[in-house]
Amino acid sequence: MFFAIPLANKPTWHAPPWMTVLIIVINMLVYWGWQAPEERAVERSAERYARSGLAALEVPHYIRHLEQRVRQAPEEKPHLEGIQALWKAREDALVYQDMWQEQHFREALLAGQVIRTDDPQHAEWQTLRAQLTPQEPKPFTMRWAQYFDRGFTDRPETLLTATFLHGSVSHLLGNMVFLFLFGFTLEMALGSGLYLLLYLLCGVGASAVSLWSHAGTATYGLGASGAIAGLMAMYVVMYKLRRIQFFYMLFFYFNYARWPALMMLPVYMAHELLQQWLGGQGVDYMAHFGGLLSGALLMAALMAVKTLDAPANLVPAAAAPLSDDEAQAQASIQRAQRLTDELDYTAAHQAWHRAARLRPRDPKVLEPWFEVAQHFPDSEGFHTAAKLLLTLPDTDHAARKRLHAHFHTYLKLAKPGPRLSANTLVHLVPAFVKLHAWDDAQRLAGLLHRSTSVHPKWPDTLTLLVNGLTQNNQWEAAMGWLPALQTHAPMAPVTQLLTRQLK
Template sequence: MLIVPIENRPDWKNPPVATLLLILINVLIFFAYQGKDPQRLEQSYRWYVESGLFEREQQPFRQYLSRATPQVRKSLDAADDEDMPQRERLARQRDMQFEHAAYDRPFIQALHQELDSDPEWRTDRSRFEQLVNSLSYRAYAFNAREARWDTWITNMFLHGDFMHLLGNMVFLFLFGFALEIAIGRGVFLLLYLCSGFGGTLLYWMSEFGTDHSALGASGAISGLMGMYIALYGLRKINFFYHVIFFTGQLRAPALIVFPVWVGYELLGSSSGNDGVAHWAHTGGLLFGFVLLALWMRLGLDYNRNFVEKIDPDTPLKSALSRLQELVVMMKLDEARRAAVQLVKAHPHDARAWRALYNVVKISPASREYHETVHALFKQAGHAARDPVLQDLIVEVAHAYTATGGATPALTESVSLLLAQRLGRVEHIKPLAVLTERLLERQCRHQMMPRILQAVANLSAKAQLAAQAQRYREQLLERFPDSDEARQLAAHTAA
């Protein structure tokens, strides 16, 4: 059975950094650390045979098996099949004994009781156990009998095989990217780890006292599934489902799916040993759901616009639409007042500034027009982070400097700011006007040598030789001690 939400799509303008980081960590651990397990296993197997442990423990192993369960004796009988070639039979017996010698705790305890008095065996056995315990699933998986404190966390970053890893990472991304946007990266990571801890806790309670072990991110990812349901609650969302032969999509309240997921895990836990830690999944689901439900119940912050699919630009878009209606109806004073309020509410939004500019440019001789242009030019510092706003400022700068009339908006500070932003050949005309305004004002700002150097170079590129020469002369005359002037003088002398 597979039921997953398909309500959201990743926003790569705001990438799910925490989710991708978790995926990267899991993948790196699997390939860089767990990928060496086959060599570790081979090394421990070779030591077990070559050190003589296999022969020395053969008789105790036979005695142990004589008291073992019928299932184990059946496995031994299969390994003792006389019709099997002797080499193959010996290999199977050796493999079976190795499995018990490495992992069967009661057998290991029996060995220590019987052979501990032999110092040579004790030394070889200690080395063998060190090699076995270096395997990732022995070192960092969660063992229900030992319940080591560190493995409560480390187990959720290990995986049994590549398909286990792949499946978990797909589900981690499917649920993670949306939750990360909705609740924030810090809370997302905290609740992810808490859900993994909760899954391990319920697994420990269900397997208490046994020698069973668990590993994998499934408990924590089940927590993400529980969180997803808590986030959307009774809101209807889209799901993809695959049940037996039936595949399709459905739209239903998110909460309806939660008991289905929990019931599926409970059914799996009661249907026998299928190698899946169903209780860890159940614990993760419950912990994730409860933790995020409490978080929201306490009124702590989350992204309601994302969950409820509210466009944060809706108020701005409505105001722009209303403004357009006022212009069409020629209610220009009312439109200008509305546009001014819009800019105050959204001081760095290019759409608000364009709306105001479009209204005031109808009267280019008005005080409001020059004040608006001046205020817009002062936004040039913010425009570096917004290419749309930057394009608007450049467009207005071209239009404003091309009139040939009064340009009161071009104060010294604004001219300096704009001159540093208009650094391309296609902007040479407004840049030259700004530079002239600064020269007329006898501007001695520390940026002036760099501006004169830039406008001279751009003039040369635009094949305006006379203009380029004029600005080079101004640089040498007005700022002879500047680095730019010394560079120019050295270049001219060469």
């Protein structure tokens, strides 16, 4: 996984990027106004379908349709096997939702070309269909998505309309974030009208390359990511060799770097081709590649006939003078990061330790220190970094997931073994309960229970754990804690509940 986004500019509200905002609003209106309601309507229709008796008549024909497609495209076999498994499990509603997206089959089915008049079941099917079909929603997403087996001349408008459709909320929101990050700078440089025209052309170019690449396959494409890839290419071509600060992520490593902007174009394109070659599922990498190619060619052609002033890198407003402690902290962090980048882990370990003394509750200091300290799992610094990191506030689900991951890393690497204080344990147990990481929560609670002294927070921690177990129907595990509850929290409601269960 790789991505890189520029940090060179920020929007100015003296000349707001209204066109970028408008494109984002249109994408959201299409999804929330039509696609999401359609999805809910299809789910309701699927429930009616499962009760109608039509599945017994139609699904065997649908499976034969998929079997025929697999003979032409063996890579579709997992899809067929999935539908066969659903049919065997009598998940008729889920089969219907899949069938809904197979537009060719549905068209043939509703036109009477699947269950024909000479079929003994035709009269029964026609009666049941007449009852269900008027209640089915009119297709929207499938009407405006791009089908790869239809060619360029059949519904050419979908080359553009497909770029305003999305498959899920995360798909939509992820695309809109990148649209804004690249779009507002280009709108500042091009003006709203020209920017909109080039955006739409990039979308059409991305769809065209995708259609050419996937021609003949029984799938469809949608999403703004191809057009947004065009904006990415236009951005780096516009800045050419000017050094731009990028935030980048490669797998699990992320950092900042200043690179010549144009250098990113072959990197972006190679990444999309590599992902396509690796056979990434569910992502149309060739649409991304087509968008990059279209954006690069369009911007190069535009710059050949028109002088563009790329927005200068904006300098942040002068900040208030730093305190001595803050200046020392920033200097320590910069030195530690430089040593980490240079792979001088011994010096980096010491530098992060000094930075942590100045910022002992800053995850942006503790996490890189913990990562570097993993090279020295028997050092005092590794145990200290883990202790500080594992007692950070679990403010949200993402923070708790990070806490859980750090906990397991520490358990795996710590030498001669982990050092978990009672204060750390009473912090981790509630966080793991919220994650439903029951094995780890009970494991740590057991350490607390067996400790020589009772922690002041142990009764509350214990009742929180057992309440969580009961609410998730883990009664046997909850019962195992009853003796501890009767000792440390005898009046707690959950103690009374479990006591009654024994009677």
